[in-house]
Amino acid sequence: MTLHQVSFTVNGKKVSVEVEPRQTLADVLRGQLGLTGTHLGCEHGVCGACTIIVNGEPARGCLMLGVQAEGAEILTVEGASPDEGLSLIQEALREFHGLQCGFCTPGMVMALHHLFSVNTSPTEEEIKEAISGQLCRCTGYQGIVNAAKAVAQRLQAQQ
Ligand code: FES
Ligand code: FES
CATH class of the missing domain: 1.10.150.120 ([2Fe-2S]-binding domain)
Known part of the structure; x- marks a missing residue:
């Protein structure tokens, strides 16, 4: 299977990952980047558990493919939380x-x-x-x- 190299910024850090074309962005964040704060409930755009911010707008991580993240600025719940304590x-x-x-x-x-x-x-x-x-x-x-x-x-x- 062909893997695609995708580079984007997540929580202020530049990352570059190899993704399968079929992988959702939520799966890439969780699986490849260990950002498991993004939850997956319905996996078809209904529940909102996978909501992240992409280029300043809320997005369903389960409805985007990882390959679509090329060049994007992404914020996940990890990036919206302080290092210590709670927001x-x-x-x-x-x-x-x-x-x-x-x-x-x-x-x-x-x-x-x-x-x-x-x-x-x-x-x-x-x-x-x-x-x-x-x-x-x-x-x-x-x-x-x-x-x-x-x-x-x-x-x-x-x-
Ligand atoms: S997992 Fe339910 S909207 Fe994405
Ligand atoms: S689904 Fe349990 S707290 Fe919202």
Whole structure:
């Protein structure tokens, strides 16, 4: 089988990996690069567990092929987390019971990360819209929305 050399930036680091043409970007991140924070649930674009940021926009890692990442700037949940402790978003999710099993959480963190990167004071409706592509089977979503509202308040307080 032919392998393709693909080079891109992930979490600020340039990487070059050999990928099979059939491999999804999520599989490449997890398998070749050990970035297992990106979860795979449905593997067909529905659940959002695999959400990453590609060139500044949220993307489904399971719907992109690894070969499509050539030259891209990718951020995964590992890159959206501080080396020590938790990010503001992660801390709020913990505090407001925005997770239970945690399977959806990396995708949720990335969807919220993107929201707050473009809008530091989202309304409740905007928060719901931002996570509307993320399925969570545990929380009923209210804790996640409350966490995001707390992040917005804390960001405002910092300004
Ligand atoms: S694993 Fe990609 S959307 Fe579900
Ligand atoms: S916390 Fe279990 S799926 Fe969201």
